[in-house]
Amino acid sequence: MARRLCVASGGSGDLVAAWALSRLPSLDRTVAFAAPVWERSALDPRPGPRGPGDLCGLVRDPRGRRIAPTTSLPGGWSPLPRFVEVSGSDVFFLDVTDGVENLGRHLARLCARAGADLIELVDVGGDVLAAGDEPGLRSPALDAVLLAACDASGIEAVVTVVGAGLDGELSPAELRRAHAELPLMHEQVIPRSVAGRAYADLAWFPSEASLMMLLACQGLVATVDIKAGLDPVVLDRAASIARTYLLRAVARRSRLVQAVRQAASFDEVNAALSDAGQVSELASERLFAKRAAAPRSPSEVSAALAHLDDRVTYTSLRRCAHIYGASSRAQVDALDAMIRRSFAAAYRKPLVPTFLMKEFGSRLHADMGVAP
Structure with missing residues (x-):
């Protein structure tokens, strides 16, 4: 053994x-x-x-x-x-x-x-x-x-x-x-x-x-x-x-x-991976840290929600957070709590039914308080 x-x-x-x-x-x-x-x-x-x-x-x-x-x-x-x-x-x-x-x-x-x-x-x-x-x-x-x-x-x-x-x-x-x-x-x-x-x-x-x-x-x-930009994953x-x-x-x-x-x-x-033709997650994080995270405007959120694919069953919580511009733990936790309250049993973390996001996502964004 x-x-x-x-x-x-x-x-x-x-x-x-x-x-x-x-x-x-x-x-x-x-x-x-x-x-x-x-x-x-x-x-x-x-x-x-x-x-x-x-x-x-x-x-x-x-x-x-x-x-x-x-x-x-x-x-x-x-x-x-x-x-x-x-x-x-x-x-x-x-x-x-x-x-x-x-x-x-x-x-x-x-x-x-x-x-x-x-x-x-x-x-x-x-x-x-x-x-x-x-x-x-x-x-x-x-x-x-x-x-x-x-x-x-x-x-x-x-x-x-x-x-x-x-x-x-x-x-x-x-x-x-x-x-x-x-x-x-x-x-x-x-x-x-x-x-x-x-x-x-x-x-x-x-x-x-x-x-x-x-x-x-x-x-x-x-x-x-x-x-965004990736094919949906299959469960x-x-x-x-x-x-x-x-x-x-x-x-x-x-x-x-x-x-x-x-x-x-x-x-x-990091350098060895770069020499091998791969960008490490460290390089990606350093690039991300230089960018100022900004919440999305209502029009930006509405446009992103409209582009969600109706044929995809669920949208992940992290994808939703990106749509809303929720970039901190506190903002993501707030989004998680609001989705749970709004969608109840339909939400099985981290999966949000896509049809609910398309129908009610703009309302969630207004309630979150992350919009400028």
């Missing part, structure tokens, strides 16, 4: 899937979870991943730096402390700012001290499987760094992908290519009962792909508009399938992993 450390591949949201997977019947036992702290701009306006000095209240555990319910992120907010409180799980902080080799050594020490003999890198959406030449990649840095570090740790490691395609980064054809080129170790389905319990406990979590995955596991079939029972691959095979297939292996800082990761 393996004792596994579950690692969130793309950030804190992947812990939702990791927690659900840990509830499945298995001979393996999850001994702990681990994740970096890098939240999107609405939650943490400072670009880039956070180091240990950026967090207050990390617990000095013999096994490693542990996140507690009282841990905080000055100047921003991370859902990890609340996740620890709700789940009752041990979650350890991973410092991805200190280079790939140091992170690999950290993972090896953490496994040794926690009694884990297997690392399971968990990803919702499947962009962790990218070869590196896919044009839709928007967040390659964390996946590449964690793949490289897990590979360098010397610990047996696997990659598990669930909710393939729900992040909108890899196309269905690119995902099929990855599945065909990577030997599959095993696959399993997250049952409705497990997903339902996870959703009941974690529906507050600000990870749209993870929550959509849990809704699909419960039987929701839909198409979702998640971002169906296929999103409930968790596929597991040898991490070594995934890492060797990725030219981005090869590019970042020698990086000694996150700036070097």
Whole structure:
């Protein structure tokens, strides 16, 4: 029986899937979870991943730096402390700012001290499987760094992908290519009962792909508009399938992993990805931070709502926030609360029925108070 450390591949949201997977019947036992702290701009306006000095209240555990319910992120907010409180799980902080080799050594020490003999890198959406030449990649840095570090740790490691395609980064054809080129170790389905319990406990979590995955596991079939200019993502029972691959095979297939292996800082990761032809999420966040966020005028909102596709079943909360110009956590939370009050049972966070947005969206905007 393996004792596994579950690692969130793309950030804190992947812990939702990791927690659900840990509830499945298995001979393996999850001994702990681990994740970096890098939240999107609405939650943490400072670009880039956070180091240990950026967090207050990390617990000095013999096994490693542990996140507690009282841990905080000055100047921003991370859902990890609340996740620890709700789940009752041990979650350890991973410092991805200190280079790939140091992170690999950290993972090896953490496994040794926690009694884990297997690392399971968990990803919702499947962009962790990218070869590196896919044009839709928007967040390659964390996946590449964690793949490289897990590979360098010397610990047996696997990659598990669930909710393939729900992040909108890899196309269905690119995902099929990855599945065909990577030997599959095993696959399993997250049952409705497990997903339902996870959703009941974690529906507050600000990870749209993870929550959509849990809704699909419960039987929701839909198409979702998640971002302007992207094709809608499809929710169906296929999103409930968790596929597991040898991490070594995934890492060797990725030219981005090869590019970042020698990086000694996150700036070097960013530069290596740029040299490899990819724009990292750090570069994107730095560009976003230079732009002044501005709320939308009523006419701009009306025009955006009119362009929503009637054939798409749902519009995601984050897409709605972009339409309204709600760019801070407080504004997004206010929008979430107003949608919940206005649409009640028709709203299953983060999914807003598109026909309701088209019919009543302008009224919501007027009530939000974000318009100039």
